Every structure is written in structure tokens, then in C-alpha cells.
Amino acid sequence: MNHRISSRVRNIAPSATMSVDAKTKALLKEGKPVVNMSVGEPDFNTPLPASFAGIQAITEGNTRYTAAAGTLELRRAIASKLMVENGLQFSPEQIVVSSGAKHSLFNIFLSICDDGDEVILPAPYWVSYPEQIRLAGAVPVIVSCDEASGYKLTPEQLEAAITPKTKAVLLNSPNNPTGAVYSESELRALGAVLARHDVYVVTDEIYERLVYNTRHFSISALVPELQPRTIVVNGFSKAFAMTGWRLGYIAAPLDVAKAIASLQSHGTGSPSTISQAAGVVALQSFDPSMVEEFHRRRDVLVRELQSMPGIQCLMPEGAFYVFPNISGVFGKKLGGKVVDSAATFCELLLEHDLVAAVPGEAFGAPNNIRLSYATSMANIETAVERIRSFLGRLA
Ligand code: PMP
Numbered sequence: 001m002n003h004r005i006s007s008r009v010r011n012i013a014p015s016a017t018m019s020v021d022a023k024t025k026a027l028l029k030e031g032k033p034v035v036n037m038s039v040g041e042p043d044f045n046t047p048l049p050a051s052f053a054g055i056q057a058i059t060e061g062n063t064r065y066t067a068a069a070g071t072l073e074l075r076r077a078i079a080s081k082l083m084v085e086n087g088l089q090f091s092p093e094q095i096v097v098s099s100g101a102k103h104s105l106f107n108i109f110l111s112i113c114d115d116g117d118e119v120i121l122p123a124p125y126w127v128s129y130p131e132q133i134r135l136a137g138a139v140p141v142i143v144s145c146d147e148a149s150g151y152k153l154t155p156e157q158l159e160a161a162i163t164p165k166t167k168a169v170l171l172n173s174p175n176n177p178t179g180a181v182y183s184e185s186e187l188r189a190l191g192a193v194l195a196r197h198d199v200y201v202v203t204d205e206i207y208e209r210l211v212y213n214t215r216h217f218s219i220s221a222l223v224p225e226l227q228p229r230t231i232v233v234n235g236f237s238k239a240f241a242m243t244g245w246r247l248g249y250i251a252a253p254l255d256v257a258k259a260i261a262s263l264q265s266h267g268t269g270s271p272s273t274i275s276q277a278a279g280v281v282a283l284q285s286f287d288p289s290m291v292e293e294f295h296r297r298r299d300v301l302v303r304e305l306q307s308m309p310g311i312q313c314l315m316p317e318g319a320f321y322v323f324p325n326i327s328g329v330f331g332k333k334l335g336g337k338v339v340d341s342a343a344t345f346c347e348l349l350l351e352h353d354l355v356a357a358v359p360g361e362a363f364g365a366p367n368n369i370r371l372s373y374a375t376s377m378a379n380i381e382t383a384v385e386r387i388r389s390f391l392g393r394l395a
């Protein structure tokens with residue numbers, strides 16, 4: 001048959017974070033008062049100066065294609081941000097702006113992986129990584145990180161996972177879905193292992209600004225030997241509440257940046273000109289009150305979850321997710337249905353108590369669920385009451 005979906009795409013599952021969110025939004029449209037703790041998207045507005053810069057781009061006719069890698073103005077602004085905030089030295093030629101960090105990551109895997117290459121992926125991982133790696137013909141080598149290590153990859157685990165086929169190691173700190181943040185010493189220890197092996201280091205730092213009582217470090221600023229093979233991924237969605245503008249970027253060794261720009265020139269072409277104009281201004285418009293508010297919400301949500309029987313919840317240090325272990329209630333029932341997995345837990349919680357969460361299976365962690373606190377304190381309080389009542393009715 002010639003009219004079949006390609007085997008490349010046939011076997012991928014749609015993004016669980018996006019599909020739970022879509023299902024929740026449909027229920028809300030039907031008038032069901034669901035509390036949506038599923039999707040990871042700030043419930044704040046884009047900083048006004050950035051929005052105005054976008055409007056100005058439109059009204060002044062700054063609406064044409066740009067260079068495929070993005071405007072020089074934005075790439076310069078990003079290079080300067082990376083220097084000042086992260087201690088990383090990249091020239092504008094080493095930066096490629098794309099239509100969201102998701103797009104940046106996709107470009108990376110397509111540009112560095114050949115068929116059969118291995119990419120080391122610590123679990124819990126963000127839902128799109130394994131599918132993107134597979135779409136590039138590579139093999140995600142999933143290394144499960146324990147609750148006991150704070151869901152972080154240890155140097156021993158990393159060393160053991162590296163083989164002659166390893167092309168890249170993917171690090172994501174602050175982490176989606178666990179909220180774990182690697183400390184300076186943890187990154188140095190991982191960096192010492194990586195320094196001994198000639199592999200790419202892909203570091204997704206999109207949540208760098210969302211840290212609570214701790215600091216974000218970029219691994220290649222700590223371990224400079226890694227710089228010639230480190231690809232930094234970042235974007236505007238989280239720090240500047242710009243999810244819908246679709247703007248992300250990579251900073252990479254020159255040959256990788258050139259390959260990615262060339263790939264992008266045939267795929268999407270340049271990212272939105274309007275979003276890029278807004279991005280230049282956004283980099284100067286970070287609003288720390290957003291972080292303070294996330295911090296308050298995290299404290300309330302975690303305190304409540306930690307007091308619930310059957311739930312184990314670590315204190316995340318960054319991003320806007322909590323990732324409780326709910327396996328303590330596996331085997332209990334509600335309405336004749338047994339809670340036999342995180343997926344069933346989330347299904348029942350949504351059906352009976354109208355709280356939307358993402359099952360841990362999507363993140364390679366089947367004992368957990370992910371709750372996003374990128375929603376109002378009032379919603380968090382309602383969700384907490386509902387989860388408590390839900391757990392109380394499991395028998
Ligand atoms: N990386 C991580 C870890 C994420 O959680 C997200 C959120 N969607 C992205 C990348 C991509 O973000 P965006 O495409 O909106 O820039």
C-alpha cells in the first residue's frame with residue numbers, strides 16, 4: 001500500500017501533556033469546572049514592553065522573512081544574555097533562533113544523530129525528548145533516576161550508560177517533570193565524566209529563571225572543556241510567559257549551528273519576525289514577581305500533598321511542576337475501577353473530582369503524576385481539596 005502513514009511517524013504517540021490539556025479544555029468548554037493542573041504554561045501575561053515591540057513590528061511593516069537563523073539583532077542580544085547571565089561565550093553565528101525550544105530540540109537531534117546513534121536520556125524526562133530522538137533515527141537510552149537521588153542522574157549512572165554508540169547526553173535542569181535542579185557540585189561531577197568521553201552535551205535550560213532558594217548553573221560554564229561540544233537550548237516560553245509566540249534558540253559549536261540553520265532554512269525558514277522583535281525586548285523585561293508567585297504556590301501545594309496519606313512528594317527546587325509518587329494507592333478502587341497505574345489514577349481523578357494531571361508514564365516514571373502549579377492559588381487550593389477528597393474515597 002502506498003498511501004500509508006510512514007513508519008517513522010506511525011509509531012509515535014501524540015504529546016501527552018498537550019493531549020491532556022486539550023481534553024481538559026474541551027471539558028471546560030462543556031461547562032465542567034475542571035481545575036487544569038496539566039499543562040506547563042505560565043498563567044501570566046507576556047511583559048508589556050515585549051508585546052508592544054511585537055505590535056510595533058507589525059505596524060512598521062517589520063513583517064518579512066528574516067535570515068533563517070534569526071535576526072542578527074536577536075542573536076546578538078542572546079549572545080550577550082548568555083555571556084552576562086550564564087558565563088557562556090558564543091558569537092551570534094553560533095546561535096540559531098527557532099519556532100520554540102521544542103523546534104530547537106527537534107533540529108538538534110536531526111542535525112547530530114545518525115541512524116542507530118544513542119542519546120542518553122535521564123528519566124523522568126520531558127515527554128517530547130524520546131519521540132524526537134526516535135524521529136531522528138536514534139535510540140533513546142533511558143536511565144532511570146531514583147527518588148532517593150532527587151530524580152537526578154548520578155555520575156556512576158552516566159558513566160555506565162556511555163557506549164561507543166553514544167552521540168549525546170541530554171540534561172534538563174531545572175527539570176520537567178520533577179522540578180529537580182542540579183547543584184554546582186552535581187554538575188561538576190557529571191561534567192568530569194563527560195570530559196572523558198567525546199559526546200555532545202545537550203542542555204535544556206528553558207526553566208533556568210524559575211528556581212527557588214537555589215541557583216541555576218550551565219554545565220559548560222563550570223566545565224569549560226565541554227564547551228566545544230555543548231549545545232545549549234533555551235527559549236522565551238517560560239521566563240517571559242511567551243508560549244504562544246513560539247520562540248526558542250540554541251547556542252552551539254559553529255558547525256552544529258550552521259547545520260541547524262541550514263536544516264531550518266528548508267523546514268520552517270525563519271521564525272516569526274514579529275516574535276523575534278518582541279524577543280529582543282523580552283530579554284530586558286524579566287519580571288521577578290512571577291518567580292515569587294510560583295514560589296508561594298509551590299510551597300502551598302507541596303505542603304498539602306506531603307500531608308496526604310499514600311502520597312510521597314519531594315520538594316522541587318525549580319520549574320513549575322510537582323511530581324508526587326502516588327504508587328501508595330495502587331490496588332485501591334473507586335466506582336468499581338482499580339487504580340492500577342498512574343494513568344488510571346489521572347483518569348479517575350479527572351472523571352470523579354475534576355482535576356487534570358499528567359500521568360507519569362508519559363515521562364518514563366509510572367509511579368508518579370505531574371501537577372503544574374502554573375495556575376492561580378485559588379485553583380491550587382480547590383485542586384488540593386479535591387485530591388484529598390478523591391484519596392479519601394479510594395477503598
Ligand atoms: N523543554 C522543556 C523541558 C519544556 O518543558 C518545554 C515546554 N514546552 C520545552 C522544551 C519547549 O518549549 P517551547 O517550545 O514552548 O519553547
Ligand code: GLU
Pocket residue numbers: 015017018038039040041102126127128176
Ligand atoms: N512543556 C509544557 C509541558 O510539559 C508544554 C506542553 C508541551 O509542549 O509539551 O506541559
